[in-house]
Amino acid sequence: MDNIIYMSTHEIPLLTKIANYFYLTGISAASFIISSLAYVFGMEKYKDCGKISAIIAFGGICIAPIFLIMDLMQIPRMFYLFFMFNFESPLTWGTIILSLYILNCFLYLYYIFKENKKNLKLFGIIGIMLAISLEAYTGFVLALGKGIALWNTPLMPIYFLISAMVSGTALLIIIVVIKEKFFTNFEIINKIFPQIQNEVIYDLGKMLAVFIAIDLFIAFSDVILLFYSTPENSIVARVLLKGPFNIMFLFGEILFGMVIPFFIFILPKFNKNIALLTFASFLILIGVWFMRYVTVVGGQYVPLM
């Protein structure tokens, strides 16, 4: 009935770089938590892959802020973030948490190779808290973006946390498999990273299945709530389910990113097949990236005025 004659053009400020940033911080935080299973909670079984995931955690968090900085319009002014705080803003919380987390990751890695158990435990415990806050803060960044209906939900921090766990575990599985497959003949690598049994991979798979189940549940609650809520929210739900993001959301994130891998990880027929598990982990990695992209860009897709 209404015929729009003129309405403000609508730009999408935050794009792929921000999605990548969220993706990498997620992987890093999750890897840290997995690594702490061995070194803080004393699960000896995960000790060797704990070493690998500590490296992933450090590497991921070194690359992630680059995306964030490249996204600023005034790159030289990035140092303002460290001098002019606004403690009401989640980005300032992020600055503090991220800096502490990078430092902590470095020390943690250092003590792993020094094999200093006491300090390792200390930095592990601090690190778990920082890793959780790191993921939660990225969720809060979106959740406090008040105007955008898809973001403005209390589910966001926990959604980010759990999908981070999913992607972190999946990446670990892939790297462990690659290492066992192609790098067994190198003396140095074998010395630093002892061989990892297949049982560990199966266990990681089981863990992953639990994370995926929680993730699916949260995604489901999110969409259901959006669908039956205020007009803005239901529009967003339609953007996800019918609009331009439906292929990415329904197929990329849900079907190939969660449901199919979930069945691969729980069905006894498949979950001892390393090649299949690696394939499923790949799907998950792509699916979680789609989740980040759909959340960041899809949320801004609906015009506000």
Add this chain to the structure above:
Amino acid sequence: MIDNLKEKLKEKINRRGFLKVAGTGLTILALQKMLTKLEAKDVLETKSITGKRYAMLIDLRKCIGCDACSVACNQENNVPIGFYRTWVKKVEKGEYNNVRDYYIPTLCNHCEDAICNRNCPVKATYKTSEGLTLVDYDRCIGCRYCMVSCPYNVRFAHPYRKTVDKCTFCVHRLKEGKLPACVETCVGKARIFGDINDKKSEIYKAIATNSIQVLKSEQNTKPHVFYISLDIETAEAGKTDFDYMKYYRRDIKKELGVNGNRIKEQYNILKGISEADRKYKHQKKLNP
């Protein structure tokens, strides 16, 4: 001889002590100055504790949708081509014989509880004591978080200044005692601007004696741009239609991609911007 030496030594020590004290004092002073410099915001915030609260009332019964306000604003503030600090949303309702156009002039609401202000990580966006929400262009790092926080979509990324930008209620004109450009130019006198704390002002009387609305009151940002006779359907229009979304989504990079005939245009804009920036800095110098 020895006494003499002692004396000298003492003097030296004293001097050194003095120098030390002075040095520390100076460093502290310098640090303090640096810190205050970081804290110092705009002229308005530090200087005018006048108890004013600026607001705007737009009487949509008088708006004829002529876009004069957008044009005036773009001229006054050197807004780059393709961007608007204020624009008029226009919707046609009804069918033949029963048709009417509805307009909503839209601008920054200078919200009381501005979410953009709360979310800016470096306090580049700030509230003045008169209730204006302003952006310090020398301080903004261009993270664009405020753009996605604002529920009214009034902020834009200034392509040449490389910061965000938005309506300032023409703060430079207010300082000179003039009205904002859009208010002054409005042909139907639909826009009323003034101090709502002043019981004698035109805007106070108009708000007191009319039924007023604000956009998106559910966002709880307490906007200070009020409307008379706001049409909800017009305000909501265009959100549900995916085709519109596609059409109205803009790809800034593609748009500004330097293609032939736009180069000259851009050059002219650039010149204008640097002029505006110079004026802005000059003003800042005059009223530090």
